[in-house]
Amino acid sequence: MNAKRQQLKSLLQLFTLSALSRLGGLSLMVGSAFSVSKQANAQALERESEDFRVLFKNLTQSSRVTLERVHVSIPRLADNGHSVPLKVWVDGPQTVDDHVKRLVVLSERNPRPMISSLQFSPTQTRLEFSSRIRLNGSQRIWVLALMSDDTWWGQVASVEVTESACLDASL
Amino acid sequence: MTARIILPPNPKAGVKMDIRILIQHPMETGFRYDISGAAIAKNVIKSFSLDLDGETLFSGELGTGTSANPFLQFSVILPHSGWLKLQWLDDEGNTGLERVLCNLSS
Numbered sequence: 001m002n003a004k005r006q007q008l009k010s011l012l013q014l015f016t017l018s019a020l021s022r023l024g025g026l027s028l029m030v031g032s033a034f035s036v037s038k039q040a041n042a043q044a045l046e047r048e049s050e051d052f053r054v055l056f057k058n059l060t061q062s063s064r065v066t067l068e069r070v071h072v073s074i075p076r077l078a079d080n081g082h083s084v085p086l087k088v089w090v091d092g093p094q095t096v097d098d099h100v101k102r103l104v105v106l107s108e109r110n111p112r113p114m115i116s117s118l119q120f121s122p123t124q125t126r127l128e129f130s131s132r133i134r135l136n137g138s139q140r141i142w143v144l145a146l147m148s149d150d151t152w153w154g155q156v157a158s159v160e161v162t163e164s165a166c167l168d169a170s171l
Numbered sequence: 172m173t174a175r176i177i178l179p180p181n182p183k184a185g186v187k188m189d190i191r192i193l194i195q196h197p198m199e200t201g202f203r204y205d206i207s208g209a210a211i212a213k214n215v216i217k218s219f220s221l222d223l224d225g226e227t228l229f230s231g232e233l234g235t236g237t238s239a240n241p242f243l244q245f246s247v248i249l250p251h252s253g254w255l256k257l258q259w260l261d262d263e264g265n266t267g268l269e270r271v272l273c274n275l276s277s
Contacts, residue, residue, distance in 0.1 A: 082238060082239070083238040083239075084238075105236070107236055110235070110236050111200075111202065111235070112234050112235050112236065113236075114232075114234040114236065115233075115234050115236030115237060116231055116232065116233050116234060116236070116237055117231055117232045117234075118229065118230070118231035118243075119227075119229070119230045119231055120228075120229055120245070121226070121227060121228050121229070123228075123245070123246060123247040123248065124247070124248040124250075125187040125246055125247065125248045126187075126246065127245070127246060128189070128244075128245060128246040129243075129244065129245045129246075130242070130243070130244040130245075131237065131238075131241070131242060131243050131244070132237070132238040132241075132242050133236050133237060133238060134200075134235065134236050134237065134238050135236075165200075
């Protein structure tokens with residue numbers, strides 16, 4: 001009876017954690033057996049997404065990020081987290097007066113959330129950028145664009161990753 | 172370390188083109204261990220830049236979230252023909268340089 005109550009308690013704790021990690025979008029596997037390490041893992045992931053939030057805030061200086069103009073194309077399901085193709089494009093002609101100065105790709109759950117930070121000179125055409133990225137498990141990817149008039153635009157995309165890129169880091 | 176700057180076959184003046192960059196680099200995350208259990212030091216390409224005759228077109232900083240052998244592609248209308256120069260620097264202090272001549276036909 002007591003053991004059952006203990007199990008219920010840890011279940012509740014895990015649920016509170018997952019509710020807290022709204023931004024992190026953690027998908028916790030709720031199995032029948034709960035171990036301390038699993039809770040520690042959840043807490044570590046929570047801390048990582050916290051780091052992401054701090055980085056996000058520092059980067060945008062808490063200014064408003066409008067979820068328009070920037071488009072992200074990434075597979076909904078990636079078999080292998082080591083190399084996930086990412087394509088980004090930004091609306092607009094990218095002239096000297098109005099262009100993307102900086103493009104930042106952020107991950108919510110990677111141990112180091114900054115994937116890449118890129119600077120562009122006016123490309124005179126619709127800006128398209130492609131790369132291949134590493135992902136530590138299923139998560140959301142943020143792409144933020146800083147325009148030449150210092151406004152932030154962005155887009156977010158979720159990816160399901162079957163095989164995580166860094167198993168060691170998430171333990 | 173080698174790199175390639177891949178240009179479209181017949182680049183035309185005033186027409187949008189995609190420039191692709193491929194750099195051979197392990198992009199060690201620092202989270203892996205070798206067979207004896209020792210941690211492998213983090214070694215990623217910290218920064219890179221692509222210049223056209225000394226004028227920077229595209230530059231950036233990469234993190235551990237970029238895959239091994241980084242692939243970067245972007246679209247641009249080049250203002251004129253010239254030498255495209257790619258330079259990069261990694262955590263171990265190694266630098267790399269690759270140049271390619273881009274002749275725009277009208």
